[in-house]
Amino acid sequence: MPEPITLRLPIDTDGKRVFDLVMECPPLDVNSAYCNLLQCTHFAQTSVTATQGHHTVGFISGYIIPERPDTLFIWQVAVAESARGQGLANQMLTHILDRPATTDVRFLETTITESNKASWALFQRFADQQGAPLESNVMFDETQHFQGDHASEMLVRIGPM
Numbered sequence: 001m002p003e004p005i006t007l008r009l010p011i012d013t014d015g016k017r018v019f020d021l022v023m024e025c026p027p028l029d030v031n032s033a034y035c036n037l038l039q040c041t042h043f044a045q046t047s048v049t050a051t052q053g054h055h056t057v058g059f060i061s062g063y064i065i066p067e068r069p070d071t072l073f074i075w076q077v078a079v080a081e082s083a084r085g086q087g088l089a090n091q092m093l094t095h096i097l098d099r100p101a102t103t104d105v106r107f108l109e110t111t112i113t114e115s116n117k118a119s120w121a122l123f124q125r126f127a128d129q130q131g132a133p134l135e136s137n138v139m140f141d142e143t144q145h146f147q148g149d150h151a152s153e154m155l156v157r158i159g160p161m
Helices: 012-023 033-041 088-097 117-130
Strands: 005-008 048-052 055-065 068-079 107-113 134-140 153-158
Touching: 005 055, 005 088, 012 033, 012 055, 012 068, 048 088, 055 088, 068 088, 088 117, 107 117, 107 134, 117 134, 117 153
Parallel strands: 068 107
Antiparallel strands: 005 048, 048 055, 055 068, 107 153, 134 153
16 A cells, blocks of 8 residues: 655755656646745745655645735646646645635636646645635747747636635
8 A cells, every 4th residue: 555645845956856756747837946045945845845755746836925915826736657647736725825825815816838738737626625716818929928939828817716
């Protein structure tokens, strides 16, 4: 029987493991290892690490939007192939929203490319669970913001929750 998965606040030594996990989870954009270190320290209260034994099997990075303290922005969701199909991403989102740091959060936002069906399904399920509407529109345009090097990122807004 596999070891249970534990959800916890990220710590500084998670940064490289998060970097490696994201590398194994296409189509996620790979950030620098330094960025992942900052996510695991500066944004620990609004992020989560999922471990199974000594392995990092999931990570969500997020932050409260400074101008809108009622909105949690989810930057990235990564789940190792070995942990998929168990509802881990949904559990991690719920774990973040159950923390004291997110008490005032009424809205969740993220961006998703139109082709990322797994992320669309995750956030639609989450919205349904919360009994909250999900709205989307273009946030970063393929041509205007990425000069054709990246698909448009759709802003997804769930809430009020």
